Amino acid sequence: MSNFDEFLNLAKSQVVDLAKALCKDCAEAAIADGNKFLDDCKPDLELWTSQLASDKLSQDDFEYLIKTKKDVAVMDALKRAGLTSVRIDKFRSALLDALVKTAIKFIP
Amino acid sequence: MTRRISPRSSLLLFLAILLVSCASISPFNPKAYENATSLKVESLALMEHATAPYSEHQAEVEALTTDLQKAYEYAKGLPKNEISIAQWRILLDSERNLLGGFLKRWADKGTLSQAFVDDEKKQIGDAFDAIIGLESGKIKPGDIK
Numbered sequence: 001m002s003n004f005d006e007f008l009n010l011a012k013s014q015v016v017d018l019a020k021a022l023c024k025d026c027a028e029a030a031i032a033d034g035n036k037f038l039d040d041c042k043p044d045l046e047l048w049t050s051q052l053a054s055d056k057l058s059q060d061d062f063e064y065l066i067k068t069k070k071d072v073a074v075m076d077a078l079k080r081a082g083l084t085s086v087r088i089d090k091f092r093s094a095l096l097d098a099l100v101k102t103a104i105k106f107i108p
Numbered sequence: 109m110t111r112r113i114s115p116r117s118s119l120l121l122f123l124a125i126l127l128v129s130c131a132s133i134s135p136f137n138p139k140a141y142e143n144a145t146s147l148k149v150e151s152l153a154l155m156e157h158a159t160a161p162y163s164e165h166q167a168e169v170e171a172l173t174t175d176l177q178k179a180y181e182y183a184k185g186l187p188k189n190e191i192s193i194a195q196w197r198i199l200l201d202s203e204r205n206l207l208g209g210f211l212k213r214w215a216d217k218g219t220l221s222q223a224f225v226d227d228e229k230k231q232i233g234d235a236f237d238a239i240i241g242l243e244s245g246k247i248k249p250g251d252i253k
Contacts, residue, residue: 048227056223064213065224068205068231075195075206075238082191082242085133089247092130107115 003053004046011038041069134189136246143179144243148236150175151207155229158210158220169211176200176207195239199232206235 015034023030038045048065051057057065154172157165180196183189202208210228214220220228 044227044230051223051227056221057227058221061221061224064205064209065227065231068209068228071198071204071206072231072234072238074198075235078191078195078198079238079242079245082133083245085191086245086247089131089133090251093247093251096130 004049007049008038008042008045037073044069131188131247133191133246134186136243136248137186140179140183140186140192141240141243143182144236144239147172147176147179148233148240151236152229152233155210155225155232158214158225159222160219162214162218166215169215173211192239192242195235195242199235199239207232 012035015038016031019027019030019034044065048057048062052059052062150172154165154168157168162169177200180193180200183192183196186192198204199206200208202212210232
């Protein structure tokens with residue numbers, strides 16, 4: 001097992017510990033969310049840990065990059081929330097369109 | 109003499125008002141989309157210079173920051189645009205870790221390492237893509253029948 005795999009396994013066990021400690025009522029969802037985040041970040045984490053090991057990145061840079069990743073995740077979450085609103089608006093629009101067509105048939 | 113509005117016209121008017129008032133997010137705005145795409149290109153191009161001393165590029169950073177603020181203000185002026193505004197705010201916040209934070213870090217440290225710049229460029233590109241992806245996914249005039 002490579003150092004990176006060991007790191008990832010350790011990170012996943014920390015996800016479980018943190019989820020159980022901080023999200024008692026929703027530990028399962030928090031663990032799934034945390035593991036998905038780690039899986040999504042895996043290629044970048046692998047690159048950054050190797051750059052950290054070879055001194056291309058400082059520890060401070062590495063921590064900064066992880067925090068950037070968190071902000072990117074927030075940006076993506078906002079995008080998803082916005083696109084959900086768009087889908088709801090499209091549904092309302094289609095519904096009103098259907099209502100108009102139906103109503104016209106009944107009004108002289 | 110008063111004009112009577114037919115029941116059919118009244119219904120259509122009512123439904124049109126309902127449709128407009130029910131929208132939960134602003135429609136697609138071509139200028140907002142253009143702002144985000146062009147500023148992505150300009151920002152990533154300037155970030156590439158962050159391995160050089162900040163003082164050599166300070167004027168360019170200030171010009172870019174002004175353009176970014178203009179784009180943010182434009183987004184703020186659009187109705188029902190809170191989610192896009194929140195995205196811009198996070199992107200530009202110098203206390204966070206996206207573009208605003210990157211430019212502050214460059215100013216504070218003087219120069220940044222090539223690996224760090226490359227890694228940040230990819231992430232900040234993704235952050236811009238989140239803004240662009242939301243804007244391009246909004247309802248366009250042709251989408252509404």
